[in-house]
Every structure is written in structure tokens, then in C-alpha cells.
Amino acid sequence: MTGYGRSAAENIKVEIRSINHKNLDIHVSLPSILFAYEGTVKKAVKNRFSRGRIEVNIVRPEADAVKVKINKSLAREYYNALNSLKDDLSLSDDIGIQVLAGYRDIFCMEEDVEVGELNNTLEAALDELQAMRIEEGRNLVRDIKERVGLIHEFGGHIEKKRDSFISETRQKLYERLQEFLADTSIDDDRLVQEAAILVERTDITEEIVRIKSHLEHLEKLIETPGEAIGKKIDFIVQELRREVNTIGSKARDAEISTQVVEMKYELEKIKEQAQNLQ
Numbered sequence: 001m002t003g004y005g006r007s008a009a010e011n012i013k014v015e016i017r018s019i020n021h022k023n024l025d026i027h028v029s030l031p032s033i034l035f036a037y038e039g040t041v042k043k044a045v046k047n048r049f050s051r052g053r054i055e056v057n058i059v060r061p062e063a064d065a066v067k068v069k070i071n072k073s074l075a076r077e078y079y080n081a082l083n084s085l086k087d088d089l090s091l092s093d094d095i096g097i098q099v100l101a102g103y104r105d106i107f108c109m110e111e112d113v114e115v116g117e118l119n120n121t122l123e124a125a126l127d128e129l130q131a132m133r134i135e136e137g138r139n140l141v142r143d144i145k146e147r148v149g150l151i152h153e154f155g156g157h158i159e160k161k162r163d164s165f166i167s168e169t170r171q172k173l174y175e176r177l178q179e180f181l182a183d184t185s186i187d188d189d190r191l192v193q194e195a196a197i198l199v200e201r202t203d204i205t206e207e208i209v210r211i212k213s214h215l216e217h218l219e220k221l222i223e224t225p226g227e228a229i230g231k232k233i234d235f236i237v238q239e240l241r242r243e244v245n246t247i248g249s250k251a252r253d254a255e256i257s258t259q260v261v262e263m264k265y266e267l268e269k270i271k272e273q274a275q276n277l278q
Contacts (some may be wrong), residue, residue, distance in 0.1 A: 001278075002136060005129030007121045011114075014044075014125040018133060020276045021053040031056045033108070037118060044119070048126050049133075051230055051277070056179050058122075068107055075106045081273045140273045141222050144233070147266045147273075149220060151240075154259040154266075155215075158247065159208050161256050202250045207243045214240050230277035 005016040028041050045054050082095045098104065218236045221229050244267065248260040 003129045003132035003168050005127070007116050007124035007128065009121045011123050012118060012218050015059075016125045016129045017055045017057075018052045018129055019047070019055075020273050021051065021150045024050055025053040027053070027055045029055075031058070031060050033060070034058060034118070037115075040115075040119075041122060044122055044126060050131055052133075053123065056122075058118075071106050071108065075100055075103075077262050078103050078106070083199070133174045137277055140277055144222055144270050144273050145219075147270050148215060148222075149192065150207040151211075151263050152215060154263045155208065155211050157261050158204070158251075158256050161253065161259075162204060162208070162251075202252070204247045204256075207247045207250070211240060214243070215240045230274050233277065234272035237267050237274065 002020060004016040005014075007014050024046065027041050027047050028038050030038055030041070041056055041058070045056065077101060079095055082099065085091075086093065086095065214236055218233065218240075221232055221236070241264065244260055244263045248257060251257075
């Protein structure tokens with residue numbers, strides 16, 4: 001789900017952006033002085049969310065508020081080591097400040113951000129992001145409910161058509177046998193037997209029952225507050241598509257085929273929406 005959260009304190013500012021992603025993908029941008037807290041930031045995000053690409057950008061105050069510390073003992077070690085190397089190699093160059101300035105680990109910024117300040121600012125930004133995602137989630141669930149209702153309607157049309165489809169199948173079989181056998185009389189018992197075999201191959205009762213069961217499960221799932229339902233909806237949609245495809249291959253009827261196409265369309269839309277849900 002998409003969303004944005006922002007919070008600022010005296011020594012730090014946190015901005016978090018969320019975009020749709022089927023898994024949880026966290027990207028953290030930190031000033032070098034806060035690199036040690038990257039794991040803490042990622043853990044805080046994982047505690048809140050299970051899906052989405054989450055981009056966390058943490059910045060510090062303007063440069064004039066940052067103090068630089070010098071590791072003098074390390075600088076002295078570099079200086080002594082370089083002078084020793086100079087003597088061993090009989091070099092004439094002087095070891096001055098310009099040489100030492102090339103060793104970046106001698107210099108570091110003074111840390112004026114407390115862990116508590118970082119955590120509080122981060123949590124406030126996450127609160128704002130979560131509120132936006134929850135509101136978007138409500139809208140997505142509302143849309144999924146409407147599409148589930150449409151699938152119920154299409155399934156109801158198929159169920160009503162099923163009984164007439166069976167009788168039509170028997171009649172078509174009778175007509176085709178008459179066409180092939182011409183004036184030869186048709187044994188009614190044999191006709192019933194052949195019709196039963198054909199109907200059994202094209203019977204969609206089990207698929208209809210399973211579709212109803214999956215839809216019932218789906219409706220209960222989207223009514224469950226606080227659940228991370230996105231991936232569960234994905235699985236149910238996959239099962240529904242399997243049953244709908246089976247109906248389409250079994251029942252070679254124009255009206256049923258039309259309802260199957262409509263159900264597939266709505267399932268595809270539900271799948272798209274579910275990928276945006278946590």
C-alpha cells in the first residue's frame with residue numbers, strides 16, 4: 001500500500017514512503033554517523049509492516065550544527081608509521097597535514113543524536129505512515145467486497161443454468177444419435193446410460209460447492225480486523241480461479257462461458273487489490 005509519514009526533532013528528521021510490493025522490501029538512507037542504527041530502523045519497520053517497499057530517509061541538521069572530532073592517537077600512529085617508512089626507504093618528502101588529511105578515519109562527526117530521540121522520531125513517522133495505509137486498506141477491502149458480491153451473482157447464474165444444462169445435454173445427445181443412426185430405433189435405457197456418462201463428465205456441482213466455500217472463507221477473512229490478509233487472499237483467489245477454469249472446460253455452454261469470463265475478470269481485479277494489502 002502507498003503512504004507517507006514524516007516526523008522531526010531537534011537533531012533529526014525522518015521521512016518514510018511506502019509503495020506497493022508483494023513482499024516487504026526495506027531501504028534505509030542514513031547519514032554516515034548513524035550507520036550503526038540501520039538494523040534498529042529496519043527492525044522497527046518490520047514490527048509494523050509485512051508488505052510494501054518501504055523507503056526510510058533519515059537526515060540530520062544543517063552542516064553548521066555538526067561538530068567534527070579528531071582521533072589524535074590514530075593520527076599520531078599514522079604519522080609515526082609514515083616517518084618510519086620514510087626512513088626505511090630514504091625518502092626526502094615531509095610528512096605534513098596534507099598527507100594525514102587523506103586518512104579519513106582520523107576524522108569523525110560528533111554524535112549529538114540520542115537513541116531515544118531517533119526511536120521516538122522514527123516511531124512518530126511510522127505512526128503517520130501506518131494511519132495512511134490503514135485508510136487505503138479500508139478502501140481496498142470495500143472494493144474487494146463489491147467484487148466478491150459480483151462473483152456470487154455470476155456463480156448463482158451458473159448454478160441455475162446447471163440443471164437446464166443437464167437436460168439440454170441429454171436432448172443434444174439424443175438428436176446426435178438420431179442423426180447418426182437415421183431410422184434405427186434408439187434404446188431409451190442405452191440413451192439414459194450414455195447421457196449419464198456424458199453428464200458425469202460435464203457435472204460442475206463440486207466446483208460450484210467449492211467456489212461457495214472459498215467465497216465464504218474470503219468474506220470472513222476480509223472482515224477480520226488487524227489481520228495481515230494480503231497473501232491469504234492471494235491463495236484463496238488462486239483456488240477460486242482453479243475451480244472457475246474447471247467449470248469453463250467442463251460446461252461447454254455459451255451462457256456459462258460468459259459467466260466464467262466475468263468471474264475471471266473480477267478475480268483478477270481482486271488479486272491486484274490484494275497485492276496492495278498488507
